[in-house]
Amino acid sequence: MSDADTLSHSLPAASAVEEEPSHPAYRHQFDDMAQQFEASHLGMWVFLITEIMFFGGLFGGYTIYRSLYHEAFADTSQYMNIVLGAFNTSVLIASSLTMALAVHAAQTGLQKPLVRFLLATMALGSVFLVIKYFEYSEKFHHHHFPGPNFHYEGPWARQAEILFSFYFVMTGMHALHMVVGIGLLSYLVWKASKRVFDATYYTPVEMIGLYWHFVDIVWIFLFPLLYLIGPHHMGGHS
Amino acid sequence: MKHHVVPRKHYYLVFLALLCLTGTTVAANFVDVGGLNLLIALCIAFTKASLVVLIFMNVRFSSPLTKLFVAAGLFWLFTLILLTFSDYVSRGWIPTPQPWQESPNRNVDNPALH
Structure with missing residues (x-):
């Protein structure tokens, strides 16, 4: 923290001429704040690639199991709640908008809108998780959770169990990322309320924003692949 | 530190576009066009993801190095799916050695052989 300030005097003269990095968040191993941001940005993208x-x-x-058991996977779509799925997609898109607006508020140094948009993003993320809870409990109620109590009507019981395994693992991992994201956002709200971020330093807001948008993108693919498998005319035999 | 600040209007427009595309993908699901359904759904999903990556995640105005990393990530993702899928699709194209099978005239149950 404070050693960065003292060490900044020993910086090479070349960088000191361009910009005087006096921000408390500045770390002395970087030439300037822009390079520090760029390093965090690139590191965040490497993490997102993993x-x-x-x-x-x-x-x-x-994809492989869907190509192997196409009819069975299409048959399960009658048990997917398209209305809740589409609503949740919209909720996540709205949360991505508020996150982008939070980054915008940080970039322009607006303190109160920053906190408000971060809280709105947390609220929308929580709405998503609550709806997900209702969807999960509906699946448990119908014995669609894979395991000894799994029950599925029709000739595709074993194959449908594979689909529901993918459903619970993929949406579960996605929901876990949402929970982590809401935790990170609460950290941002705490920091933002102490006015840590301004137009020259808002790196954590930008990085957690990237993470939040990534989680949104995962859902953008999960929704059509899990909810919109087969055309929704009931019957399930083709 | 100079950053490209995207006007807020762009974010609102992308938000509306994403909502419209979500509606389109749901609507398209109720029209049966056979195998094209999956293709349409994936095209819409890729369009939505591109909008989020380019505008919300601001890759459009990021450094060339960041763009290269994003492109490399996508390249390896497609490699992962393409190579795995090519294995499953091409199984059985080339005859592989099968386990030894008994020939019909070698019947161990035939008492005459004992």
Whole structure:
């Protein structure tokens, strides 16, 4: 913290001419605040790429089983609640908007809108999780959770169990990321209420924003792949 | 520290576009066009994801190095799915050695052989 200020005097003269980094968040190993931001930005993207590969493995496994048991996967879509799924998609898109507006407020140094938009993002994320809870309890109620109590009408019981395994793992991992995101946002609200962020330093807001948008993108793919598998005319035999 | 600050109007427009695309993907699901349904749903999902990445995540105005990293991530994701899928699709194209099978005229149950 304070050693950054003292060490900044020993910076190379070249960088000191361009900009005098006196911000408390400045770390002395960087030339200036812009380079510090760029390093965090690139590091965050590397982390997000590992997340892409993690969810990519799940999407790849899903793709293979869907191509193997196409009729069975399409048959399960009669038990997917499209209304709740579409509503949750809209909730997440709205939360991405408030997150982008929070970053915008931080960039322009607006303290109160920053806190308000962060709180709105947390609220929308919580709405998503509450709706997800109702969807999960509906699935448990119908014995659609894979395991010894799994029950499924029709000839596709074993294959449908695979689909529901993917459903619970993928939406569960996504929901876990949402919970982590809401925790990170509460950290941001705490920091923002202490007016830590301004137009020259808002790196955590930007990074957690990137994370939040990434979680939104995962859901953008989960929604059509899990809820919109087959055309929704009931009957389930093709 | 200079950053490209995107006007708020852009965010609102992207939000509306994302909502419209969500409505479109739900509506398209109720029209049966066979195998095209999946293609349409994935195209809409990729369009939505591109909007989020380029505008909300601001990759459009990020450094070339960040763009390169994003592109590399997508490249490896497609490699992962393409190689895995090509394995499953191409199984059985080339005959592989099968376990030894008994020939019909070698019947161990035939008492005459004992």
